[in-house]
Amino acid sequence: MTARSGERRALGSGAVLAAVAQVITAGALGLTSIVVARLLGPDGTGAYGVVSSGITLLIMLGSLGLGAGITYSVSNGRWPPEDALRQSQLLALALGLVAVAIGLVLAAQLQDSVLENVPLGTAAIAVAAVPFALSWTFSWSVALGADRYEWYALAYGGQALLVFVLVTALAVPFGLEGAVAGLVAAYVVAALTQLAVGRRRLGGKAPLGHALARRVRYAVSFGLRAYVANSVTYLALRADLFILSAYAAAASVGHYAIALALTELVLLLPRSLAAVALPRVASLDASGETDHQRGVMIKSIRHSALVAVGAAALLAAVTPLIPLVYGSGFEDTVALTLLLIPGAAALGIAASFSSATSGKGKPEYSLYTSILVTVPSVVAYLLVIPKHGATGAAITSSVSYLALAVVSLLFFRSATGVRELRALLPRAEDIGDYRAAIARLIAARRARGG
Numbered sequence: 001m002t003a004r005s006g007e008r009r010a011l012g013s014g015a016v017l018a019a020v021a022q023v024i025t026a027g028a029l030g031l032t033s034i035v036v037a038r039l040l041g042p043d044g045t046g047a048y049g050v051v052s053s054g055i056t057l058l059i060m061l062g063s064l065g066l067g068a069g070i071t072y073s074v075s076n077g078r079w080p081p082e083d084a085l086r087q088s089q090l091l092a093l094a095l096g097l098v099a100v101a102i103g104l105v106l107a108a109q110l111q112d113s114v115l116e117n118v119p120l121g122t123a124a125i126a127v128a129a130v131p132f133a134l135s136w137t138f139s140w141s142v143a144l145g146a147d148r149y150e151w152y153a154l155a156y157g158g159q160a161l162l163v164f165v166l167v168t169a170l171a172v173p174f175g176l177e178g179a180v181a182g183l184v185a186a187y188v189v190a191a192l193t194q195l196a197v198g199r200r201r202l203g204g205k206a207p208l209g210h211a212l213a214r215r216v217r218y219a220v221s222f223g224l225r226a227y228v229a230n231s232v233t234y235l236a237l238r239a240d241l242f243i244l245s246a247y248a249a250a251a252s253v254g255h256y257a258i259a260l261a262l263t264e265l266v267l268l269l270p271r272s273l274a275a276v277a278l279p280r281v282a283s284l285d286a287s288g289e290t291d292h293q294r295g296v297m298i299k300s301i302r303h304s305a306l307v308a309v310g311a312a313a314l315l316a317a318v319t320p321l322i323p324l325v326y327g328s329g330f331e332d333t334v335a336l337t338l339l340l341i342p343g344a345a346a347l348g349i350a351a352s353f354s355s356a357t358s359g360k361g362k363p364e365y366s367l368y369t370s371i372l373v374t375v376p377s378v379v380a381y382l383l384v385i386p387k388h389g390a391t392g393a394a395i396t397s398s399v400s401y402l403a404l405a406v407v408s409l410l411f412f413r414s415a416t417g418v419r420e421l422r423a424l425l426p427r428a429e430d431i432g433d434y435r436a437a438i439a440r441l442i443a444a445r446r447a448r449g450g
Helices: 011-063 066-075 081-109 120-127 130-145 149-202 212-247 250-287 290-326 332-359 364-416 428-449
Strands: none
Touching (some): 011 081, 011 130, 011 149, 011 212, 011 250, 011 290, 066 081, 066 130, 066 212, 066 250, 081 120, 081 149, 081 212, 120 149, 130 149, 130 250, 212 250, 212 364, 250 364
16 A cells, blocks of 8 residues: 555654654764865865765756656655656666766866866766666655655665765775765665665566656656756756866865855755655645645745754854864865855755745746746856855855745745745744654554554
8 A cells, every 4th residue: 555545644753754864864974074074185075075066966967857756746646656666767777877978078078177186087986876876866756755754764864874984984095086986885885775675665566667658757747847946956056166166276175065065964954854745745735635735834844944043053053163073174164164054044944945836736936946046146156256266155155045045935925825924934833743743653663563
């Protein structure tokens, strides 16, 4: 029985499991950034940051939005999860190989600019991660659409732990090349593990090609709109690093890469909550449960705001410790991180607005938002970064993130009809939601044990 054919699981349980996974992810990625900074120094850290961001961009471009489309299709019952798991792996392989070819061409073309500090062989190793990363992404997309929150949490937290272990193990003897190889290996192991977990939990019924074309068309028709928006948004979010890499010294790129890695931690929990809410909003939209859907959207935004602001405040409090943790060579990262924090918090909240509008069947609103914000942001980067370096990049980025949040809010109000801003502000009762969700999880585990 799929999640769509039976009683829906409590969304709070999914939010708690996602939060636990993201706390593990934040810890693992934070430790990874420390290891990379200590072993490679500012120059190597900048190169690693450019490579890892490039991999993420290739994954996003290569996916064609199928991750979001798979989650949406599974959540509204159009694609059985057991079929989606098996069939999506064919798509991951085909799309991944195309992305690898594109990545190799770009790596060769950018050797004298963005990838000046990254050897071509290292870049070639990096792009090999894409097919496995797509497999991993499509697997947890199925889990999310089917309300398999434990599986989703395992996918995210497990992959981050693998990155920490393998990057550390290989960076010690082999430097930058080892760190990149460790990142690729983490995607390989994570993909194979998630596929094995999914097959054990879901099994498989239909042949691999059964109704595949029809299901892919539907998933792409939804996901492609979100895909373009996400790709454009990510390009805007990382254009600062790529442009800085072309103009600034390697050490400056390293300082900025660590600031970005740290502020990325602020986004983990809000994005995770938004990801969990999207399939539920889509499911309720399909069933016509308008009042319930409205409540889910409002609650998800409140909780996203709560965790985004809390994470931002915590990061701001510990930011002065960066030179102690990462080394004296990263003193400039303190100011850069503080400049990026306000924008990162706003970006985390914006994720919940975009999730709600996509769940309402309006992913194109995210595209409109991206276009409105990205074009002026990239122009600003090109004007500011050559003169003001990393500091100019941080200020421009933070302003860009704030603008994206404001525009996302306007489109959210248009798509959902939720006009009252006070309804979106966190309340004391929201804290109680976590206690109730944890209690339900504990009770469910005891019931299984019994």
